[in-house]
Amino acid sequence: MDMATGEFQTIDTRPLAVEARGLVKRFDQTLAVDGVDLAIPEGSIYGVLGPNGAGKTTTLRMLLGIIDPDSGTRRVLGAENPQDVARLIGYLPEERGLYPSMKSYEAIAFMGALRGVPLAEGRARGKALMEEHGLGHAIDRQIRQLSKGMAQTVQLLGTLVHEPRLVVFDEPFSGLDAINQGKLEVLIRGLADRGTTVIFSTHVIAHAERMCEGIAIIAGGRVPYAGSVETARDRIPAQVRLETRRRDGAWRAALPEDTRQVGDFWSFALPESGVEPLLKALIEGEAGVLSLSIERAGLHDAFVAIAGEAAAADMAVTEVGEPA
Template sequence: MDMATGELHADPALTRDLAIEARGLVKTFDGTRAVDGVDLAVPEGAIYGILGPNGAGKTTTLRMLLGIIDPDEGYRRVLGAANPQHVARRIGYLPEERGLYPSMKSYEAIAFMGALRGVPLAVGRSRGRALMQEHGLGHAVERQIRQLSKGMAQTVQLLGTLVHEPKLVVLDEPFSGLDAINQGHLEDLIRGLADRGTTVIFSTHVIAHAERLCEGIAIIAGGKVPFAGRVDEARDRIPAQVRLETRKRGGPWRAALPHDARRVGDFWYFPLPESGIEPLLRALIDGDAGILSLSIERAGLHDAFVAIAGEAAARDMVANRTGEPA
């Protein structure tokens, strides 16, 4: 949001129309603001992540965007509609709480979910079989849900979310409970959706998924969004770090290092100077430092999250992932 004008902007480098626009969303439960003034702008065809620990307000925000619950304050527009219920058949939603009928055959479960979004059962059955074949579950088409592994059942529910070919897919903690192999399959599926022009927004408390997948993110902590924008913008909140290894330990070249340079083992570490790396390189060469290696390491999204949301929120994220107390 532009603080001078009050206007809400999408990611500046992206000029696509917005699939989701929200401004000042507020939701209160029992006197506590679970969501406190959330602004979002998600371009069409983007993969967008909402990052935050459990209890930060991610699920409540998604449910307001979908029209499952209404905000107490604020404005939202989804696929051009002020009332998300008016475009519900163009949206696919995978809630955090998974649920399928155990006795249903897999492809029938997909068809049933499609029928809830207006897909004729015969069409849903055909698409269900095709989707399961496409995503490596052809051998399980006729199996009942109770006969599937947890990962396979979650994949079936996800395919049921996609069977009506939505333009917007909303996934609430989609990676939760999946092993590494199935997490990789899900990442590939999300990329494939975006390649076909589908907008994907998902919540997660695992930063690595957002770093690998997302063009844009919103960081949410305590119901507020301290950052919303491109992933590279978040990472740029922390200066790139220089790692330097020299043959000589002393000499006039040492004066070229920034005052906050620190030595760890054989390496020097310090923020990339505002003047860039070239003047430093020149001074090191002129000072006969004997450069053995020099690299510029950009901050990761985890470090950016810590800088933006704080150490406590980062600890909560790790606790959510490991199941340990924060």
Template sequence: MKMDLGNWQAAGNAPDSHGAAPASGPAPGRALAIEARGLVKRFDGFTAVDGVDLSVPEGAIYGVLGPNGAGKTTTLRMLLGIIDPDAGVRRILGAERPHDVAHAIGYLPEERGLYPAMKAHEAIAFVGALRGLPRAEGQRRGRRLLEEHGLGYAADRQIRQMSKGMAQQVQILACLVHEPRLVIFDEPFSGLDALNQGKLEKMMRGLAERGTTVIFSTHVIAHAERLCDQIAIIAGGKVPFAGPVDLARDRIRPQVRLETRAAEGPWRTALPAAARHDRKLDGSSFFYFPLPDSGIEPLLRALIQGEAGILSLSIERAGLHDAFVAIAGEAAARALEANPQEEQGR
């Protein structure tokens, strides 16, 4: 018999999915790299961002998750000072004016763009110079970064001679050449193949381990689930949830997966009425249902005393996709899934 109870005690006490969104904030002892309160932005009478609150701890990997058009890019641009909010306040790396700390920030915009005639190491140095890095030092660091990330052979290749995916990798490195304290990526995985997406995830983890704060927007839940300490879910310009990924997942009651030898017996009354029942080809019975409010012990006792013949029993926490549906709603989830497939480098 296989039995995996996981962290059922904590999961069993998860808040109801209709509870209020938890307030986000830094872990004890961690300062905030980004703090925004009540950000609002309107374009020609349309409210693109409507009262967004964000708190991003220093050294965190923080995901801004939502479908295209949800307000992710507008929110990031307000944080960076590219556009000003119509209402609300923001503090970036302790400064109320983002431009005062621009030298300490790296930014990958959603619309990629490097000068096509520039060589790779020159393009990296150019972006570094915009953040105050001397040109010669930028070129030296650019060659080093390209070498470290397997692109040393392309250091003297013009951007126009590169595939879209390779050019994007160069632009990502350009965001890092001045060794920023905060890096903001807008849809960084778009245009990268699976191999380079994995390399980018590894790079993000390395940055956080060195104390750099990483914030990125995405419509791909898997990236956020693998990478993030905390997330903000944006739908329709609002943030119905901002906080630790585990708290988002705990908005949905854990699910019990049970396989028994017996199909019937007095123990069946201990299962919730909503338990889904499937009969397997080998004659065993499979049940799937939410963890009861009473926890797992009463159920275990009923199964054992009723001679159900437990073959396997596990308790599974909800994934981030299910949490997104519960928090943002079915319409937002459908919009998230309707995004076009990520483009691959040519």
């Protein structure tokens, strides 16, 4: 739901893999989620974006049927009860956990068995997945013998071994170094390319901006915006950065009212009429245009405009405090 327009936005006209309306969840006297609406098309990469404690995990668990909402409706892969389609869903929780004495491929097979994959087939798939993702040398190692990044990859592969139609990751990049974050991004894009719907929660705006078609911004248990990344960024006008040889002249009257001087540059929001009339006035006034650039707002700026400075500050704190 776009709170500015009152409209419920979807990314496009593809069938919906997930739809939620008015989800509410309380824990004792705490209102954790307050009226969440979501519409997530099949085959998309969708981010649930917000600071820690905003209600992201609770929302995902309601969508998966791990917990039930106090009110509201949800439909997942066509089913009103998500548990009816559990074998079509892969879920990687934020709290990682594997049996340390299990061999790596056995851990993958075990997770597949929980989703209906026969153990023999799961073992074969587990070995193949580890080979495919550069862990062939660790197939027979116990989980306790793996590095943290390798163990996280094994659990990730266990989430995918049953070839789900919908994959839900809760803070999947948390604790990964830059190299493994990059590998995970490639894997997520590959899933979407094959038609799998991917939902992931994150408090790191850069991940959502790079990867997602659509996002839900969640703060204080509410969703002030759900829609495309592009529409979110378009909430803020593009900024024009202008450098001129001359500092004064009649051409100055053509600059918008919000123009401010930043060092040797003029900075202002792109006028609704575009930059062409201004450029014409600058040329005719012999301002001597040295450079002119137009920069679109980033998702961080859009997040601040939608969720507020406090939520953005909480995002920055959790990102800085996160382990490498």
